[in-house]
Amino acid sequence: MSYFSTVDKIKYEGVTTENPMAFRHYNPSEVVMGKTMKEHLRFGVAYWHTMTQDGSDPFGSPTNIRTWVGSTPMETAKNRVEAFFEILEKLDVEYFCFHDVDIAPEGNSLGEFFNNIDEITDLFKEKMDQTGIKLLWNTANMFSHPRYVNGAASSNSAEVFAFAAAQVKKGLDISKKLGGANYVFWGGREGYESLLNTDMKFEQDNIARLFKMAVAYGEKIGHKPQFLIEPKPMEPSKHQYDFDAATTMAFIQKYGLEGDFKLNLEANHATLAGHTFEHEMNVARCYDALGSIDANQGDMLLGWDTDEFPTNIYDTTLAMYEILENGGIAPGGINFDSKVRRSSFEMEDLLLAHIAGMDTFARGLKAAAKLKEERFFDDLKDKRYASYNDGVGARILSDQETLESLTEYSMQNGDIKLESSHLEFVKSRLNDYLV
Amino acid sequence: MSYFSTVDKIKYEGVTTENPMAFRHYNPSEVVMGKTMKEHLRFGVAYWHTMTQDGSDPFGSPTNIRTWVGSTPMETAKNRVEAFFEILEKLDVEYFCFHDVDIAPEGNSLGEFFNNIDEITDLFKEKMDQTGIKLLWNTANMFSHPRYVNGAASSNSAEVFAFAAAQVKKGLDISKKLGGANYVFWGGREGYESLLNTDMKFEQDNIARLFKMAVAYGEKIGHKPQFLIEPKPMEPSKHQYDFDAATTMAFIQKYGLEGDFKLNLEANHATLAGHTFEHEMNVARCYDALGSIDANQGDMLLGWDTDEFPTNIYDTTLAMYEILENGGIAPGGINFDSKVRRSSFEMEDLLLAHIAGMDTFARGLKAAAKLKEERFFDDLKDKRYASYNDGVGARILSDQETLESLTEYSMQNGDIKLESSHLEFVKSRLNDYLV
Amino acid sequence: MSYFSTVDKIKYEGVTTENPMAFRHYNPSEVVMGKTMKEHLRFGVAYWHTMTQDGSDPFGSPTNIRTWVGSTPMETAKNRVEAFFEILEKLDVEYFCFHDVDIAPEGNSLGEFFNNIDEITDLFKEKMDQTGIKLLWNTANMFSHPRYVNGAASSNSAEVFAFAAAQVKKGLDISKKLGGANYVFWGGREGYESLLNTDMKFEQDNIARLFKMAVAYGEKIGHKPQFLIEPKPMEPSKHQYDFDAATTMAFIQKYGLEGDFKLNLEANHATLAGHTFEHEMNVARCYDALGSIDANQGDMLLGWDTDEFPTNIYDTTLAMYEILENGGIAPGGINFDSKVRRSSFEMEDLLLAHIAGMDTFARGLKAAAKLKEERFFDDLKDKRYASYNDGVGARILSDQETLESLTEYSMQNGDIKLESSHLEFVKSRLNDYLV
Amino acid sequence: MSYFSTVDKIKYEGVTTENPMAFRHYNPSEVVMGKTMKEHLRFGVAYWHTMTQDGSDPFGSPTNIRTWVGSTPMETAKNRVEAFFEILEKLDVEYFCFHDVDIAPEGNSLGEFFNNIDEITDLFKEKMDQTGIKLLWNTANMFSHPRYVNGAASSNSAEVFAFAAAQVKKGLDISKKLGGANYVFWGGREGYESLLNTDMKFEQDNIARLFKMAVAYGEKIGHKPQFLIEPKPMEPSKHQYDFDAATTMAFIQKYGLEGDFKLNLEANHATLAGHTFEHEMNVARCYDALGSIDANQGDMLLGWDTDEFPTNIYDTTLAMYEILENGGIAPGGINFDSKVRRSSFEMEDLLLAHIAGMDTFARGLKAAAKLKEERFFDDLKDKRYASYNDGVGARILSDQETLESLTEYSMQNGDIKLESSHLEFVKSRLNDYLV
Ligand SMILES: [Co+2]
Ligand SMILES: [Co+2]
Ligand SMILES: [Co+2]
Ligand SMILES: [Co+2]
Ligand SMILES: [Co+2]
Ligand SMILES: [Co+2]
Ligand SMILES: [Co+2]
Ligand SMILES: [Co+2]
Known part of the structure; x- marks a missing residue:
């Protein structure tokens, strides 16, 4: 069954095309500085924004029309796999990312949840074998369930820590099963709602503990994805410990995690922390810790994470310049942690929005390559220093x-x-x- | 000669007094949790805001009436010493802080500048011996002169780096001469105006180099003040490398400076970085790096450093609570890095404003002590974890x-x-x- | 049936009480400047935060434990009426506020929705008659349903405008039925997500049109509540037309609505717009348009509407000072547009949080009265001007x-x-x- | 004498030129939508940033090298006139703007100040006659002098109000003398440092009074420039009354000034107020009040007015689109209220920076015209509504x-x-x- 039956595989047609379902700038096979665009850009699609985000916001109900909703959670979950791989193939995207709760219903017990995950990841594996599509990274959602109200590893409840540990173990098991290149931690509740009732040092010690358990388990099962921490300063918590790249590097160094952990940087998280995206990427490079990026953009006048699809060519040019300086982003990639606006509620917007993001990054790559090839910044800095x-x-x-x-x-x-x-x-x- | 001849030494008179030139809450000899208020609070007055700040702002000329201005820069400098110690004594403040350029004119050469500094610090020494007043910390101003337009240690010019090194050497020499307890680095230009022409790693490597030279020189001359870095996110530079406490700890760890460097935290810098003051102090404590504090407050709705005298009792209570948790702030102190508002332009405002700040911190100390003694937060956290x-x-x-x-x-x-x-x-x- | 059977009516017990279910500062019958506290403060409880808010946020599921959830939406709706009036009585609060969708399920058609509203407002009326509790204001929620994705009166769809008009008519009908003192418009979607596809003037003309229809209808049915517009700068929309008090006054004047409309000002909306709450209240007073207030507080370091219960005594003191200057807030009131933190998920937190807010406003009233009686600001200003x-x-x-x-x-x-x-x-x- | 002797009149040379002293996009005589670029853009150079700004900031001394500094203030003032018109001619700019204090030394009395102004404006007139260059607008600086510490028309001192009135009279006299097209009021101190000691209504009443006196005087002398108010939310004051376009329209309507006053909108002021520049322009258009613009750009991550030269092509495209929608900006213009960065301290940067700004606006004009001609937004909106x-x-x-x-x-x-x-x-x- 097809969910986008009227749309063929998206092709590069150049700027003169009138076809909205075409790339105007992204030409996967075009060679830029010795590599194809596809090799440079390593695009990934995010399961959460594409498959489970519904268009609701704190003041409004869902708007998104999604034709894959079935009569049971598990049926919906299976339909989503079908639709997701159709999207990946139609967009010619090679990588994907997901949280555990995105792909399978949590059911009524941890055991049931894990069984559901197993069933869905079997489908994933099948699709991946058929298509050559790969897992950029997966992660465990340890922030949405009420048990995580006060954090996961940083929770005041040891039972919650234990539950989080179980989710991480499962996350690493499926990372191994699907050959995941990276494994991400984003600590949306690893922080505080109020400092008045919080023991910050105790909580950060515990977060480091969980990370060390994860490293140890990866070694034990012989699967070593690149571990990544994704900084974000605030939201949902009032303060999150991994505020920005530098803060996270302080943590990583304090607990001796440099060998195993790098950063997954998101554009919108950068600006919420008071930095440009290129700044955060540059900081990460100073610490040899640029792991992967979450491609999106925020609204500079709004104080929350809007996760818009990236369409600003300044931002993508400077981001791609950092990636070129880094010698590429592999084994990381460019994951669209981006959601369609609430008013872009039709199925086809999922394709249109990714096309917009991919075209904007293709523009960025070409501009960055030109800057590099003509030594625009290099000459400037050589002279300056x-x-x-x-x-x-x-x-x-x-x-x-x-x-x-x-x-x-x-x-x-x-x-x-x-x-x-x-x-x-x-x-x-x-x-x-x-x- | 007296600059405040109509004002006697400020005394504690309690909340019923109608005398504006009296403490209503700060009672130096009152014992709180086993120590006098004076021992707890270790107040310091800042030479720059009190003696050289003129009331100008980016859109306006000086407003401050200052009766110590003489007919030559050096005469003014000497008058200031006289007036400064009068202020310290009248306020019963035991510590002070200064930049090199605050106390002596720069003259026409480095040699002349150093001679001026020597002459003024001789006066300081005399006054200190007479009064028992002590040097909390000094620092070198490496941000105001046009040579520092692109930074000091982080400058693109090696000549500028060298000049900065000379200022730091002199700073340590006078720290030794005056028995300074701490030595501060605030890098107002150690950052960038634009990332487009900046090599961040190169610049930070050089900052670390200067810091190591300072440590080595201190060892050589047998004077080991506690070195402190003062974080600030922005202003005057678009971005400063020591963005906040955590960022600075990442830097300190990266370059192996933990043994010699702690943090000097300022309230207004905390809020500009998106944090509360108590958060920054707590972060420093997590890294065992709470060195000293710059007491002031910002306006939460303004995006620049207003350096207001602290008058918010929530802020001082939570700051003092962190200090109690830290077992005190010594060898650091509570330095009023605060300036009178542009409309508070009379001489007496210098006293009134410090009284306001000292009273507000005294309130904070008393409230924090009560919270500690009644175990308000302790019980809450014990139960919670x-x-x-x-x-x-x-x-x-x-x-x-x-x-x-x-x-x-x-x-x-x-x-x-x-x-x-x-x-x-x-x-x-x-x-x-x-x- | 009682939902808070272990709690008696909350009484004033003063600061020495150990009872958390007591007022420490709010003493309803205490006379301040010639009126009782209760007359001054005119507290209101908000149906949405107290009865329907579930503790979810954009990254998390509901946490709130609510014992009134029944087996059908209508049963839940009826239980809520019961619980709500119990809360109002136990808190000794005289006023309440609601949106249409808070109180009754929308059902499958407009007709069904209106029938449900009729049924529930019958219960309201009964309770009001029994208790003497009054309706401070009601409003129509014209922002949550997907039809309002692009606004209500400002929608690009005339059908949506018509639907909004129907909700407003019903809102006025029930205002008349329940004797509502005010009627509020908050335009959460009356703004834009992107200016690129928006005709701002067209949309604002239409908003004014709807307001004039409301005035006309009120006149026709012989019910003239004070109409109020509640400004908010952003969220959910990227930009909302009623950005702040002054912006809304520009609109009101442009469309000649001064005779019928005043402002309902919210503390957290003020700070999101870059103003203090007292500033917004003062602006409203300049235009003789201070209608009513939504009492809460935001987090000055967060860029979204946290709607916290007010606990900052500076804020409530200055807010109450504005109210005293205004000669009181009637026919408006002090409506707690405040929600319990996500971690305050127990039933009793609903009472504890309102007690906290009421006590903080009582402190504010007493402080403001003292400032007024001792002419602290009056003397200052008389001298200054x-x-x-x-x-x-x-x-x-x-x-x-x-x-x-x-x-x-x-x-x-x-x-x-x-x-x-x-x-x-x-x-x-x-x-x-x-x- | 020439101040830029090595630079010829700047010419359009297109994107292939290697000459930094050439326009790459701005081609004055190129026709776009029926008018030349020069007619559309009506560029103005600002005397303050170009002739008197010295590169200092709150933490640093002047950096700018300016070869026109003479041995007396008046000699410098005269040299500046020479240099200024050389800049205007070399840039092919037709308009200019100034404050009274920019052009002539204030001397020791109001009389001396006015005589100096007369002398300098005689030179202006001569130059204007020779070159055809015109006065876009002038204004009185009523914010820098210490007398304005508490405002000008809004000052608590009636003497200060009177002094301001005298400056405005003189401003209108020289506007008449030089044929000024507009006259601007920017109230940098018309606001408050603290609401605690401020009577907002009293102060705003007085501002309106001064405005009405200005209108009356213009009528009396038979010179009716378009009066413009320039909104800015904060800085130097904590709060300025003309916060943004909408706030200023509320004021204008309240005091019945619609017939005589429009808005002068600045990009960086828009973003400081939480709006995009195009938003502010659109708001002004809704009130038929788009008078003129101050072209610059801010840093979206900084909370103060950086007044950077505009180089962002998104911003200039959307600004020019608003101007096209407005049927042009005349009698207003596009005034570069922009200053060179502190590190761009050489004389030639004054030309390079204006070239950058003019090229960026030329790009914006061409893009906006294409959007208009192809009906990109028009079709979108027609369909949408x-x-x-x-x-x-x-x-x-x-x-x-x-x-x-x-x-x-x-x-x-x-x-x-x-x-x-x-x-x-x-x-x-x-x-x-x-x-
Ligand atoms: Co992300
Ligand atoms: Co995000
Ligand atoms: Co400081
Ligand atoms: Co500061
Ligand atoms: Co509200
Ligand atoms: Co709110
Ligand atoms: Co301007
Ligand atoms: Co500006």
Whole structure:
């Protein structure tokens, strides 16, 4: 059965096409800087936003029309697998991501939940074998159920910690079963609603404990996905411990997790934390910890996570530039953690919105490659930092100077001449690279 | 000569006084939890806001009337010393803080600047000997001069790095001379105006280099103040590397500086970074890095650093609670990094504003002590985390559990019962502790 | 049947009580400035947060335990009436507020919905007659149903406008039936998700049209409640037309609605719009349009509407000061548009949270009355604006001056001497009024 | 004498040029939708940012190298006139804007200030006659001097009100002398630092008084520039009364100023108020009050006015679209209220930055024209609001319906079918219009 029977596989048709169901910029097989676009971009579709998000918001009921809803939760779950792989194939997307609760009903017990997961992941495996589509990452939802009201690993209840541990174990089991490349932790309730009743250190110690258990279990079962932590500053909790990339790196270092953990960075989480997306990616690169990205965009004037499909070409250009600087994003990918607007409630919007996001990232890739090939930023920075190439600069970099030797140097050095950054010119010229 | 000849030493007169030049809550010798208020609070006055701030803002000229302005920069500098110690004595404040450029004119060369500093610090030393007043911390201003337009240690110019190093050496020399308890780094330009022309990793490596030179020099001269980094997210730079407490801890750990560096936390910097002050202090405590605090408050609806004198009793109560939990703030202190509003332009406002801040912190101390003595938060948390005292909780804390054992446990464990936090009740009861 | 059988009517017991189910500050019969607290405060309970809010959030399922859920929607609806009036009586609250959809199931047609409303409002009427409890205001929910995805009166669909009109008619009918004192419009979807596809002027014209129809209908049926518009800047829509008090006054004036419309101001909406609550109330007073208030508080570091119960005594003091300046809030009231935190999920939290809010407003009333009685702000302002009492100031106020006459005056006038505001002193002294 | 002797008049050279001192997109004589670019764009240069801004910020000293600084304030003032008109001519800009204090030293008395203004405006007049360059608008700076610490017309001091009136009179006199097209009021101190000591209504009444005096004086001297109010929410004051476009329209209506006053909207002020620039322009259009614009851009993650040169092509496209919809911006213009970054401190940056801004607006104009010509938004909206073209929709628009008739209609009307907005598709397609 087809859920999008009137739509063929989406093809690249270029900017002149009038067909909305076509790529205007994303050309999977086009070679950019020695690799195909598909290899560079490693797109993933998110199960939650695409298959289970219903268009509701805190002030409104569901709007989304979804033709896969069946008469039982399990029937719906199975229909979704069918529809999901149709979407992936029609979009020519190679990767996908999911939470445990997205794919299977929780039932009435942990055992029933796990059985449901097994049944659905069997279907996944079948589809993956048929299509070559791969699991970018999976994760356990440890924030929606009321038991997680005060956190999962950071809960004040040891029983809740134990339940979370069981979900993580299952998550790693299905990661192994499906050959998952990464495994993600996003701690939506790992934080606090009020500091007044919270022991922050106790809770963070426990989070580290769960992470170490996960590493140990992965080793035991001989499956080592790249572990990723996804920072977000707030929402749903008033404060979440993994506020941003740097905060998460402080945590990772404190608990000695550098060997096993990198970051999964989301654009909208970056801006909620007061940073640009490219900043967060750059921070991660400073710590050699850029693992994967959640592609979306926020509204800079709104204080919550809107998870919009990325359509801003400045953002995707600078994000793709960071990825090129990183030597690519593999084994991570570009996962559309994006949801259709509440008014884009038709089935076909799922395709249109992903096309929009993929085209915008394709534009970003092409612009970033041009910037790289023409050495726009490289030349700028080489010139800017040139004083460190020799003389006192070189001696500083090789740790041959001290406060005393530099005081002597400065006592004799005359007025320092600096050069203008011409930042306005730089920003205007950047516009000429956007394509 | 006296600059406040009509004002005597400020005394505690209690809430019934009509005298504005009196403490209504701060009673230096009053004993709270076994220590005098003065010992607990370790107040410091900031040279910059009190002696050199002129009331100008980006849209307006100076408003402040200051009677110590002389006919030459050096005469003014000397008058300021006189006036400053009069203020400290009249307020009964034991500590002070300054930047190098606050106290002495920069002159026309580094040599001249250092000579000026020597002359003024000689006066300081004399005054300190006479009065028993002590240096809480000093620092080098490496952000105001045009040479620092692109940073100091993070500058693209090695010559600028060298100049900064010379200022830091001098800063440590005068710290030794005056017996400074701490030495602070605040990197107002250690960050970027635009990421487009910035090599963040290169710049942060260089900042760490300067810090290590400082540690080495301190060891060499046999003077080891507690080094402190003061986080601030933005302003003047678009982004500053020491964004907040956690970000700074990531940096400190990355470069192995834990042994020598702690944090100097400012209330207004906390809120600009999206955190409460008590949150930042709590984060620092998690890393055993609460060094000292800059007492002030921001306007929660404004996006820049207003550095207002602290008058909010919620904030000071929760800040003092963190200090009590920390076992005190020594060798750090409570430095009023606060400036009078532009409309509070008279000389006497300098005293009135510090009285306001000191009274508000005294209220905070008393409220925090009561909360501690009555175990308001302690009992709340003990009860809340009780599930970790034995059984599966205790086994988790002692690292005896694994994902597998916890899965087994959860499979058999029934529905989890949680208790309400009654947060509204908690918040309302907190009001009864404010005094 | 009782839903809170273990709790008696809440009584004032003062600050020494250990009983959590008691007022510590709200003493209904205590006389303050010539009126009882109850007369001053005119508290209202909100049906939506108290009876239908379930503890869910965008990332989590319901947590709230509610014992009134029956086996059919209509049975639940009836149980809620019972429980609601029990809450009102136990809290000694005289007013209540509701949306149409809060009280009765929408059923399968507009006709069925209206029948359900009739049935439930019959029960209301009975209870009101028995208890003397009154309707502060009701409103029509024209934002939750998917039909309102693009607005109600501002919808691009005329059919949706018509549907909204039908709900408003019913709203006015039940307002008449229950003797409602006010009728509120909050336009959660009267705004836009994207300006790209929006005709702002067209949409606002239509909103004014609906308002005029409501006024006309009220006149026709001989029921004239005070119409109120509740501003909110954003959420759920990206932008809502009634952004804040001033924006709404621009709208009201443009469409000539001043005679019939005032404002219902909410604390959390104020701060989301970048204002303090007291600012919004003061703006409304400038336009003689302070109608009623929605009492709650937001988190100043979060960008969404948290609708917390008010527990900040600064906020309630300044809000009550505005109300005293306004000569009271009647025929409006103080409606708790506040919801229990997701972790306060027990039935008794509904009482505890209202007690917290009522006590905090009682504190605010007492502090505001003291400020008023001791003329703290009045004296401050009289002195501050004294230059307008005579001379050139008086001539300006009586419109006797011109640019030319004032130029002449200024040419001869010497340097202008201003006085310090001593703002830090003012803020510190304010603390002494908080009780 | 030339201040930019190595630079010829800037010419359009297209995107292939390597010459930084050339327009890549702005081609003054190119015809777009029937008018030349120059006629559409009506660019203005701001005297303050270009001639008197020095690169200082609240934490740093001046950085800007300016070769026009002479040995006396008046000599500098005269050099600036020379340099300014050289800049205008080299940039081919037809309009300019200034504050009184930008152009002439304030001297020691109001009389001396006015004489200085007379002398400088004589030079202006000469230059204007020679070059054909015109005055877009002037204004009086009533916020920088310490006398304005508490406001100008809103000051608590009647003497200050009088002084402000004198400045406004002089401003109108020179507006007449120079043939100014508009006259602007920006009230940087017309607001409050604290509501605690402020009588908002009193102050706003006085602001309206000053405005009415200005209108009367203009009539008297037979010079009627378009009066403009420039909204800004905060900074330097904590709150400014002209918060945003809508707030200012509320004020304008309240005091009956609609006939004489329109708005001067600034991009960075829009975002500080929580709005997009296009939103503010659209609001102004709803009130028929779009007067002129201040072209710049802010940093969406910073909470203060950065006044950056506009380089974002989304922003300029949507701003130009509003201007096209408005039938042009005349008699207003596009004034670069933009300053070079502190690191762009060389003289040539003044040209480079304006070129960047002009090119970005030229891109915006071309993109907006294409959107208009291809009816991209027009078709979208026509389709979207089609239900109002006939039937019940048309009857609503012609005020033939009532709550009762619409209830009857809705009772019989079946389920309402809405169409998806396909917003993601719309946003992605918009990218194809950017040029
Ligand atoms: Co994500
Ligand atoms: Co998100
Ligand atoms: Co500080
Ligand atoms: Co500060
Ligand atoms: Co409300
Ligand atoms: Co609300
Ligand atoms: Co402007
Ligand atoms: Co501006």
